[in-house]
Amino acid sequence: MSHDLPKSYDPTAIEDRWAEYWVRERLFDVPTPEGAPAASPFTILLPPPNVTGRLHMGHMLNQTEMDILTRWRRMRGDLALWLPGTDHAGIATQMMVERQLASENTTRQELGREAFVERVWQWKQHYGGAILDQMKRLGASVDWSREYFTMDDHLSVAVREAFVRLHEQGLIYRGAYIVNWCPVQQTAISDLEVVHEEQQGKLWEIRYPVVEEPGQFLAIATTRPETMLGDVAVAVNPDDERYKHLHGKRLRLPLMNREIPIITDAWVSADFGTGAVKVTPAHDPNDFALGQRHGMPSINVMDETAHINDEGGAYAGLDRYEARKRILADLEAQGLLVAAKDHTNSIGKCDRCKSVVEPRLSTQWFVKIQPLADKAIAAVEQGYIKFSPEQYAKTYFEWMRNIHDWCISRQLWWGHRIPAWHCGTCKQITVARETPAQCSHCKSTDLEQEKDVLDTWFSSGLLPCSVFGWPRHTHDLDIFYPTQLLVTGFDILFFWVARMIMLGCHFMLDMPMADGSERTLKDAVPFREVYIHALVRDADRQKMSKTKGNVIDPIEIVGKYGTDAVRFTLASMASPGTDIAFSESRTEGYRAFANKIWNAARFIFMNVDRAAESGIFVDPRTLVNSFGPDENAPIEARWIVSRLNNTAAEVNRALGEYRFHEAANLVYQFFWGDFCDWYLEIVKLRLDFGEYADKSATRAALTTLLSTFEAALRLLSPFMPFLTEELWHAVYDGKTPAKSIALSRYPQPLEEALDASVEGEMAILQELIVTVRALRKDLDVPERELVAIQIAGPDTLQHLAETNRSIIERLARVSAIDFPATWNLGPGNTRTTASFTVGSSYEKQIDVVAERERLRKQLDQYDKILINAERQLGNDGFLSKAPEKVVTGLKKQASEAAMLRQETLDAIEKLEQLA
Structure with a gap:
């Protein structure tokens, strides 16, 4: 490339060219070394963006930090590998394709599962991975030859192996529990995929007639009256004196004409609402636990779309909110609605489609999390994984020690289909690595694969080992696992980081080391360090959101500034x-x-x-x-x-x-x-x-x-x-x-x-030049005019100034430098620092009042420095804790301030004489 650079810097003229060059020349590809590298390689995994994604400022911050670290380590001589890839993003991708189908006046159900999945693959090939193209344009120094997609064949093998192993170990089970249900996506979602918003609602009080005491009622309070259709009991605290006379009696469930018992449970708070709570095990996690304790049935009154089902009697077919209106109207007509009070409550919404999540009893697949969590906790406790900033370790521990079993099934068609087959003959389930020819229980060939797919985070939780070939023992695993660093945001600390630690520690403990020795927890961890970066907010420190209209598009900003x-x-x-x-x-x-x-x-x-x-x-x-x-x-x-x-x-x-x-x-x-x-x-x-x-x-x-x-x-x-x-x-x-x-x-x-001495000398020269420039400004010296200056200071300063006279003359626009034995310049023509006094005989009419005011302000500054230094140096507690370097610096600052204060007083005195 020629020395003949264009006159002006234009980033658009060079960035596309170099970005294309880096990819074309495969500069950042890292072939697997044949033997063990001389030192541990620097391996870093890109948090895989959704295949539906577009670059936002959070991505750009994350990738900028990773790229800086990777380039730095590569230039230091390390074997630096940065792996890129995308996540299949089950819910988000299915939602995108279903919207596309809706624009064509069709649905996935009309297409059928096989055709729909094929359609998603087509969408992925055409639209997916745009964010990786943006990364290439922005120069991310990743190894594109190792780019992965979480549904690639070799990664899908790892996902199936992980599921089957956990099932064989008794750590995966299937059962009916309360889950977060998205009625729009019609699938279970995890607690982490629920966004809670505070909103103003109502707390309704409803009277339930007491069967044994005609004319008597027990009032309950609820924020979701539509779920009362599935009530199986009303619970009160056993110590609540108001209701002791009702223990063991029965109530008539309004609108459903069904008798339900009054039960006692210490979990019930006597202070909330009326102190009596309706028990609806199929629609509330606390009620489900309460129902389990008391052997209560569960009545599910809503279908997958949050419409009332046949269990809801006369309200069947109504949307949950329409049913709420009808139920409240009917209760009021029957004189059973006591009151409706304003009430602020937290509403859970699906992070993807923003619909209100419905707690719903559903049969799902779960990972028994506790054995995995114990290893993941130990890995951080024992220092095998370090968090930066350190406070995130505390957050991690708090969550991991209160973790619940993980619901890993999703009622989607796009994703890793669960490797379980239901037998139509004996109704048992066969879990297998390969599609079975017959039931493992009764040998029947009447088998149908589980319709559900796995939670996206199940597959991405395996990435640190699966991208290097696990479950096979590969040379890549020997060289690049564990990775050295994970750079990510706080928002996926539990979504992804914790799950990688759990799955990595669990599965890699069974993988021998390169030399065949047994692997310990230290080398089973998926990464050595986790760096949690902060949020990017707008200039007013507000969180970016489309609602606020303050979202910054990084591609737009890049186009503007480079x-x-x-x-x-x-x-x-x-x-x-x-x-x-x-x-x-x-x-x-x-x-x-x-x-x-x-x-x-x-x-x-x-x-x-x-x-x-x-x-x-x-x-x-x-x-x-x-x-x-x-x-x-x-x-x-x-x-x-x-x-x-x-x-x-x-x-x-x-x-x-x-x-x-x-x-x-x-x-x-x-x-x-x-x-x-x-x-x-x-x-x-x-x-x-x-x-x-x-x-x-x-x-x-x-x-x-x-x-x-x-x-x-x-x-x-x-x-x-x-x-x-x-x-x-x-x-x-x-x-x-x-x-x-x-x-x-x-x-x-x-x-x-x-060379500390030359840096010290240069610092004095710079201070001298800056001081002369300030003096010129104060004296109103025209820019092009040279001035003669006088300098007073120690012999070392005189030698320094004489030796570097040409530098001072050029940079301070000085015509001559003199070192007078006696000083005869007035205060308006001089400036003093801790190292020297410099002045010029250049004539300027002195405004005595203004100059005196300027000097008094200087005096105030020196007084503040001295008072602060005296306060700190007289504090024994400060002196005992402060580093010696700090104390020495403070003393030096006080000494210089005292000297300059006296010189300023002298200058003020001379001005007074002029006045």
Whole structure:
């Protein structure tokens, strides 16, 4: 690639090209090593987005963090594998295809199961995986050769094996229990797929006649009067004095003309409602448990669509809410409706279709979770899996220690069909890995496969091992399992993370290690670490939602500012445990940052080409192994190399701790501040291509400039992969040492390149230049006019300023520098810091009142610093706990503030004399 870069930076002109190049060249494919790698590989699994999905800001944050870590580890020399894939998303995908069928005036029932499943596969081939195409466009450095879909043949084998094994171990059973039922999707859904919303409702009081005492009633309170059609009892607390005379008596169920008993149970709260509760075991989980304790029958009065069934008598065929209206009207007509009170309650809704979930008695398949949970808890307790931020471990434990058996069956047609066959002859069930020819109980051939499919999370819970070949013992499993890291959001901590831990620990304990030895829990875990990232909110820190109209489309923002700017925005705000308030103004700022780097590259390449014209050649391929200039080099050369190495050390540390915001801001400060604002301006003094120029000095300056820029590009590359790829290829003029900057070496700090003394000296020079610039502004010196300055300070400062006179003169626009033995400038013409006093004799009419006011404000600031320091340094508790570095820094700050306070007082006194 030529040095001749376009004048302006246009991300759209380069991003598609490099994204296509990375995929075409298969740069991030990771073939399985033949033997054991020298070190543990860095393996990371993409949380599989739904095959129906489109990229949202949460995805982009998640993938940005994973890509930064993977690129960083790859550039550090690790065998870095990032696996992509999609989830078949049973409910969501079936819903999408059913909507498509509805637009064609047909249904899945009319098509039949086989044709419908074929139709879903067609939909998946045509529309599915769009989110992966978006990932490719955004440059995700995944191994596309290993892309999976959760219903691929080899993964389906793993799902069936897991089900059969758990069943053989007595850990899968079938039974009738209360489940969350979605009447629109007509399937059971898990507790985690129910979204609870607070809404204003009613609490109705209804009178039930007492059979043994005509004219007497027992009032109950309910928020769902339609379920009373399935009441089998009314329960009261045995200690509730109000109802002791009714123990053992019977009630007549209104509208149904059925007698039901009054029972006592300590679970009933005497304080809720009337203190008497209707018992409807088929429509409430608490009632179901109560009914089980008392041997009560269960009467289901609703069908799969939440319409009243034949058990509902005169209300059969009505929708549940229409039935509610009719029931309340009939109760009121019979004088049995006592009151209707406003009541705020939590309504559960299906996370997919937003319909109100109905608790419903249903025969389902369950995983007995407790043996699996025990291992999963131990894996985290014993430190084999670590959570970051650490507080999520506590959340994990709380959920895992109160976990219920997992309902894994779904009444869908799309998904992994449960490998169980019902016998039409003996009514028994055969569970098998392969389709059985006959019943395992009576040998009958009258078999029909279970209609239900497995919960999507059952198959995705196996991914860390199934993608590497489990249940077979493969070389991939030996090399890449356990994975090193999972990066995900809090919202699927229990959906997916906990289930992967449970299933991985359970099944992989039976898989021997590569050397044939027994695997322990430490190596059965699916991953070593879990990093939970925060939410992306809008600029006002509101949660994004379509209802609020504040959803930000990442593809739209990328089109506006470029992928690199959006990635850098997310990274720079990704502090562990803190939500991100996404702001377009920040993104616009990082677009400007990319432009700044682009212009820096154009300046560097222009000078490289000018040098070549004058016979000075610098080959960038010889720069990689050099660590910097010699000790006699100009201060800026030694300083920038030291700053680069210090920054590299801090960035490597921050990324190792998942402090993306720190790492991004460190790179930003180095590139924009140290390199562009300071170093580039100073190095212009050294780039002399004239006939009588010192060519060796110019070559040395250009060498440091080019090598630092090339290293800085590598430092930035994981954050801004497109910009750095373009410029890195330009640095080498197309003759790059690797096919991509992503395959080059990430900068590592070199001890011999670190120079604290030169960084200290440069800090003083920078402070001096900044102070002179401020003084010029205060004195209203025209921009183009040079001024003479005077400096007072220690001998070391005088030596530093004289040695680097040209730097001060150029950057502060100074014509002359003097070090007077006596100081004769007034306070309006001087500025004082802890290190020096600088002044200029440039004449400006002093506004004594304004200057005195400015100095008094300074005095107030110094007073506050001294009061705060005195308070902390006089606090024994603080001194005993604070690190020595903090205490020393505080004392130094107080000493400097005291000195500056006195100088300010002296300046005020001189002004008073002028007045």
